Amino acid sequence: xxxxxxxxxxxxxxxxxxxxxxxxxxxxxxxxxxxxxxxxxxxxxxxxxxxxxxxxxxxxxxxxxxxxxxxxxxxxxxxxxxxxxxxxxxxxxxxxxxxxxxxxxxxxxxxxxx
Amino acid sequence: xxxxxxxxxxxxxxxxxxxxxxxxxxxxxxxxxxxxxxxxxxxxxxxxxxxxxxxxxxxxxxxxxxxxxxxxxxxxxxxxxxxxxxxxxxxxxxxxxxxxxxxxxxxxxxxxxxxxxxxxxxxxxxxxxxxxxxxxxxxxxxxxxxxxxxxxxxxxxxxxxxxxxxxxxxxxxxxxxxxxxxxxxxxxxxxxxxxxxxxxxxxxxxxxxxxxxxxxxxxxxxxxxxxxxxxxxxxxxxxxxxxxxxxxxxxxxxxxxxxxxxxxxxxxxxxxxxxxxxxxxxxxxxxxxxxxxxxxxxxxxxxxxxxx
Numbered sequence: 001x002x003x004x005x006x007x008x009x010x011x012x013x014x015x016x017x018x019x020x021x022x023x024x025x026x027x028x029x030x031x032x033x034x035x036x037x038x039x040x041x042x043x044x045x046x047x048x049x050x051x052x053x054x055x056x057x058x059x060x061x062x063x064x065x066x067x068x069x070x071x072x073x074x075x076x077x078x079x080x081x082x083x084x085x086x087x088x089x090x091x092x093x094x095x096x097x098x099x100x101x102x103x104x105x106x107x108x109x110x111x112x113x114x
Numbered sequence: 115x116x117x118x119x120x121x122x123x124x125x126x127x128x129x130x131x132x133x134x135x136x137x138x139x140x141x142x143x144x145x146x147x148x149x150x151x152x153x154x155x156x157x158x159x160x161x162x163x164x165x166x167x168x169x170x171x172x173x174x175x176x177x178x179x180x181x182x183x184x185x186x187x188x189x190x191x192x193x194x195x196x197x198x199x200x201x202x203x204x205x206x207x208x209x210x211x212x213x214x215x216x217x218x219x220x221x222x223x224x225x226x227x228x229x230x231x232x233x234x235x236x237x238x239x240x241x242x243x244x245x246x247x248x249x250x251x252x253x254x255x256x257x258x259x260x261x262x263x264x265x266x267x268x269x270x271x272x273x274x275x276x277x278x279x280x281x282x283x284x285x286x287x288x289x290x291x292x293x294x295x296x297x298x299x300x301x302x303x304x305x306x307x308x309x310x311x312x313x314x315x316x317x318x319x320x321x322x323x324x325x326x327x328x329x330x331x332x333x334x335x336x337x338x339x340x341x342x343x344x345x346x347x348x349x350x351x352x353x354x355x356x357x358x359x360x361x362x363x364x365x366x367x368x369x370x371x372x373x374x375x376x377x378x379x380x381x382x383x384x385x386x387x388x389x390x391x392x393x394x395x396x397x398x399x400x401x402x403x404x405x406x407x408x409x410x411x412x413x414x415x416x417x418x419x420x421x422x
Contacts, residue, residue, distance in 0.1 A: 060215075061211070061215075062215065063208050063211060063212045066208055067207075067208055070204040070207050071204070074200050093217070094214040094215060094218060097210050097211070097214060098210065098211040098214065101203065101206060101207035101211075102207065104203055105200060105203050105204070105207070
């Protein structure tokens with residue numbers, strides 16, 4: 001399993017389940033520090049017809065993090081070769097509004113709130 | 115009729131031939147000219163046609179090129195428009211996300227501020243909030259020359275209570291007492307704080323000692339009605355010793371009011387517990403029972419007993 005982790009967060013690609021799971025509190029400084037995560041997300045699209053981004057355990061995401069996620073969603077939309085499902089949680093306040101905004105970037109994006 | 119001479123006839127014929135030759139020559143010349151003109155016209159036409167064809171080819175090439183550029187521009191405009199829309203959306207997403215995060219931190223901040231100023235067990239104000247409020251109210255009372263009253267309530271025989279019933283029950287008892295003391299507050303500016311393990315302070319702005327004594331009596335009355343069982347206490351129930359003091363501040367040392375209620379609480383303890391000690395008044399628990407039995411409502415705390 002391919003994974004990145006740091007203080008209070010983990011991002012891992014479960015290739016068997018076609019899922020990238022992001023959990024904990026992501027508050028990296030600026031888009032450059034999000035580079036490795038961005039690369040992992042991009043490469044997860046390679047050769048896949050569907051991909052799930054599981055955010056149900058992502059308690060906190062700062063503004064650079066949501067910008068990274070937005071750019072990834074735009075990239076997935078432009079590549080137009082992989083169906084994207086994002087799973088969020090109703091218990092995490094920021095996810096309601098922000099994830100719905102991602103759907104505006106990619107109307108084909110499927111959102112699922114647990 | 116005279117006949118023409120043969121010489122004349124020959125001359126005429128030669129003349130006629132010469133004229134004809136001249137005419138033929140002229141016609142030949144004319145024909146040559148026309149041929150040259152025709153050739154020139156044809157060649158010119160061919161040249162023009164070729165030139166036009168070249169120009170047409172160039173124009174068509176230019177049209178194709180321009181159409182290609184137009185297509186590229188349209189594509190560029192579409193791409194830029196899409197990127198612009200994406201950027202607007204990303205900006206909106208980030209902005210709204212940042213707002214959400216602000217709210218998240220604000221809630222955490224309020225929570226931690228609240229936790230920093232309240233006692234975790236009882237939810238009452240803690241020493242920090244009491245000190246801050248005291249500093250503010252002391253200064254206000256001094257400025258407005260209004261009395262500021264304080265009650266220091268200590269649970270009698272609380273250690274034996276904990277020993278007898280265990281600490282969890284002791285904690286429950288403190289929570290009930292805290293709820294009861296909160297209920298004794300009548301004014302918005304009044305504060306009740308957990309001062310120590312089993313000590314509580316009530317801070318009553320714009321209240322003189324008479325008003326504060328009535329609040330204290332009301333507390334004792336309610337406590338007797340609560341009747342929290344304590345088999346190792348003389349009355350078989352939880353009781354309070356209460357020190358009461360009020361003053362119109364004339365210095366910036368708010369510690370003097372703390373010291374005074376503390377001193378009076380000590381007196382109450384010394385005199386046998388379950389009593390209120392103010393500057394002159396002393397009341398035992400038994401007295402309270404008697405008043406309660408008589409249904410005397412004068413002991414109930416209320417704003418009407420205090421300085422308006």
